[in-house]
Amino acid sequence: MAHYALLDENNIVVNVIVATDENDLADLPEEYTSWEECIEDRYSMTCKRTSYNTIANTHLLDGTPFRGNYASVGDIYDTENDVFYQQKPYESWSLNSTNWSWEAPLEKPTDGRYYWDEELYQSDNTQGWVNE
Numbered sequence: 001m002a003h004y005a006l007l008d009e010n011n012i013v014v015n016v017i018v019a020t021d022e023n024d025l026a027d028l029p030e031e032y033t034s035w036e037e038c039i040e041d042r043y044s045m046t047c048k049r050t051s052y053n054t055i056a057n058t059h060l061l062d063g064t065p066f067r068g069n070y071a072s073v074g075d076i077y078d079t080e081n082d083v084f085y086q087q088k089p090y091e092s093w094s095l096n097s098t099n100w101s102w103e104a105p106l107e108k109p110t111d112g113r114y115y116w117d118e119e120l121y122q123s124d125n126t127q128g129w130v131n132e
Helices: 035-043 120-124
Strands: 002-007 012-018 046-050 074-076 084-085 094-096 102-105 114-116 127-130
Touching: 002 035, 012 035, 035 046
Parallel strands: none
Antiparallel strands: 002 012, 002 046, 074 084, 094 102, 114 127
16 A cells, blocks of 8 residues: 645645555556556545655655655645645744754754744744653
8 A cells, every 4th residue: 555645736735645555556547657646536635655765854764755845734845845835833943954853943942842933933043842
């Protein structure tokens, strides 16, 4: 089985479905060249295969990473780079184009449990992580 992301007109993931593996062409209707194409036609939406085993552009089973991240509802599909990544969580964060993950402008402390406070960062850009 394989996972496929269905995209809206803005390349936002609206659904992720499980369907026939892309290499299993025995049941592919002859008018199609791929399962992505078949699913696109069936749902009238853009369809892109996604790898359940790819997170932060790393394959969890030591395979080849595929499209940056496993797609989830609400994620963005970047057509230029052929990758999926989450919506920007905070205005100050930047997208790392090596691992396709968002990064805070300050390194997260490792000595406890912290959450990001964007308002605090905007008022004093030397702060942002708050200890729970």
